[in-house]
Amino acid sequence: MSETIKSVKEYISKEGAKQAFKRAENVIKTKPECENAIITYSNPDFSKVTNESGKLYGIPIVISDNISTKDIETTCASNILKGYIPPYKGDAEQKLEAEGAVILGKGNINEFLIPNAPSFIGDVKNPYDDKYTAGPAGGCAVSVLAGSVPVSVASDAYGAVRLSASYTGITGFRPTYGAISRYGLIYNSGSTDQVSILANKVSDCATVANVLGGHDKRDTMSLLDPLDFEKGVSKARKKIYDSDLLEGIKIGIPENFIEGADFEIVKNFEKAIKIFESLGAVCETCWFEAAEFSNEIHEIITAGEASAMLAKYDGTRFGQRIDSDNWHEMVAKTRTLFGKSVQDEIIFGTNLLRSKQIQKYYMKALKLRTDLVEEINSLFKTYDFLISPTTIKIPAVSKDLENWFLTDKSITSINLAGLPAISVPFKKYNGIPTGIQIAGNLKKDSDVLKTAYIFEKKSKGEN
């Protein structure tokens, strides 16, 4: 089923893994839209790429720069981590290599993936209109779009993968929270972040998710039972999906996910609904009350967690340091190496957690998050999937990224609930691609992927 990967494999079988790698590198280094896409190239040792029967043998892959890779500089696109070379392999790197994949390099992202924090090497521009950004995981998305690599492994913190997929017209899949190990994932917000996949095709997402998934005892949040992303659907469902239809599938459209969307985006989305209906699905609008505050809850929780997780960058043990007479001053100076938006995020989070107001904001957000999860669970009692435009906004203007805010309830509510969701490209708005998000219930990843696959097939040529 994995289509692009298959075609790359065919090439490799003729030309060899090293040639495929060179070709991939060449694409990134020469195509103008790939400017800033890679922060560090890997320079792999091909004598160690030996698993020819591996599912990803010889496939070049870009890993986002907030995922730890042994001996390859990992910066989270931040000046503060410049020069940091991890001494250990993250789980993603381990699993990809075990299946024969070759890491091409570290994809450029927003600094620590924070939505309005530009990368320290510069933002990745949108290939469709370079006034705009390619998204928070722009380097990863663009390297896929340009045809350098068939897949990129990144993290969907703040919806980075789905937003970047939507902005660049590729596919971005976020699995159920815990389905892929976070060992090696340098997260700010451990409760909302999830290793995710960017690819040209839905099927490639499923293939790579199967490589990355499974229980990892090094991550407390790792699901005990592995999900089968390719074949994890029920028998009855399989019958329906195998006919490339969505007969009898119930789809909910949370009205408040679309609130405030531009007319054009709504119009595109209505066309998508028509496609789902033409496949036999029953679509109806619904109201997701708790999502009314999902952006605020998400903002408070991610900032609070980030203020703690970003504390380890103190210049003592790794990364950059600005020396000073005493330790506390050294830390204070070193931490000015964070970009302005990251500093703002830390200060915001730090304030939220102050004992005088933690009840008022952070603890309240945790409570509201529980309500949100309950409500979305009950929505999934009625509906098999929730669909919406992935985002109702056009991408940030690249040079104005610092003033951008994440305000998509479709993104934040899914992050808070830890549900599987995919952004599939569908049409454009003002010349920039847009995506349709299909979200499913917990562990229904395979159903989400199948439905996306059927939609992708049916909507072919409508982008």
Add this chain to the structure above:
Amino acid sequence: MIYENPDKVKIGLEIHVQLNKANTKMFCGCTTDYTESGPNECVCPGCLALPGVPPVLNQSSIDFAIRIGLALNAKINKETDFYLKNYFYPDLGSGYQTTQFDKPIVYDGYVLIDGEDGLEHKVRIRRAHMEDDPAKLVHFGTIDKSTGSAADFNRSGMPLVEIVTEPDMRSPKEVRRFLDKLRSILEYLDVVDSTREGSIKADVNVSVQNKTRVEVKNISSHRAAEKAAQFEIMRQKDAYRKGKEVVQETRHFDEVRNVTVSLRAKETEDDYRYFPAFDLVSYKITDKKIQKIKDRLPELPDAKRERFVKQYDLSEALAKSLTTEKEFADFFENAARKTDPKMAASWADIIRGELNYRDLSVKAIKTEELIRIVELVSENKINDVGGVLIVRTLLDEGGTADQIVKAKNLGIAEDDETKKAAVEAVSENPEAVSDYLNGTEKAINFIVGKVMQKTKGKADAKTAREMVIEAIDEKYNGN
């Protein structure tokens, strides 16, 4: 008699216990036993807080905490969770400590100690919670002229239990007794090796006359805790007597001068921004689990003491002395099973004194030697003086009891040897004999002394006395 506590002394303790007998650190797979390792050798990306490593809670540290809770007669929280405590310090890699907040794993317990009044005194345990230890800092140079510091992350991530008492101790002596008792319990539980540096540390909170509470932090020995409390009580009483106020503050105990000194007073209170640890799930503890741990709990000092009193017919004091350390209690009991328990107990207690004097652990002497000493004494082959000499020689020079008896010629003089000496002594000291015969009982001691001289102390004093009387009878009464 009830202890009046005239100065209304109230002392509470916070005791940090390293669970250094746990198989791994709290959130990674590194060992907790780095005593033989060089700095930063027992570390991994997790306890070094490198980017990208999620914490995984070591279940055995939870089990250890539950054991401690049960042994402190406390309640176990059925649902416990962790919080992050945020602050910057060079020993704290991640910039936060993982600790517990409003749901400590253990709460509401007590420990019984001997009170000032000689009565059993209850020290309530408010709570005990889990947290991880930061790295250890080593400073070079002096405070005035520092040449640098280094951090050793071997300790980073060591599981800790912090036990917090109510201010129920009324004197420095009670502090000492509480700490001794607590250490004894913890060692019985096999959760801590207290011989390792920094394994048990205490903060001492002292107030008098129900006034200001002062905290003395980071005290590493029981003796120092007692001294610190002593000094604080004196200092505070003195201040009030002079009409001064006592500042609420944190002080440091100077072990050399036996005084507490004020640490730089903070202008603002630290805000550690405690918030729920989002990377750890809240932990449910079932009754079944608690029961399982309870069933496996070893016999604790109080219970063992009571049993020794009953089973071996020992005095309370002797049983207490034997049961303070579990290893020592086992040492005694292994001997008691094979020989006369009462004798074994008193000889064990003698050995304990000799061990303490030399600052040795019970490992320095084998149970077989205790058994042998009891046998030698009960078979009259050596006397008590010889027994003590054996113990001392064993500890100082090594060897076995039998070897020492031979080498030092400690064997009790055979009866004929004593008899011979007695006959000689009687003939050589006619004056003393006549004094004795004239009713001066004490004169016999002089002759017995002569017998002991002749036998070089090997004679059994009682036998010697009997034989001197016999020799006098034979010589003067013609019996």
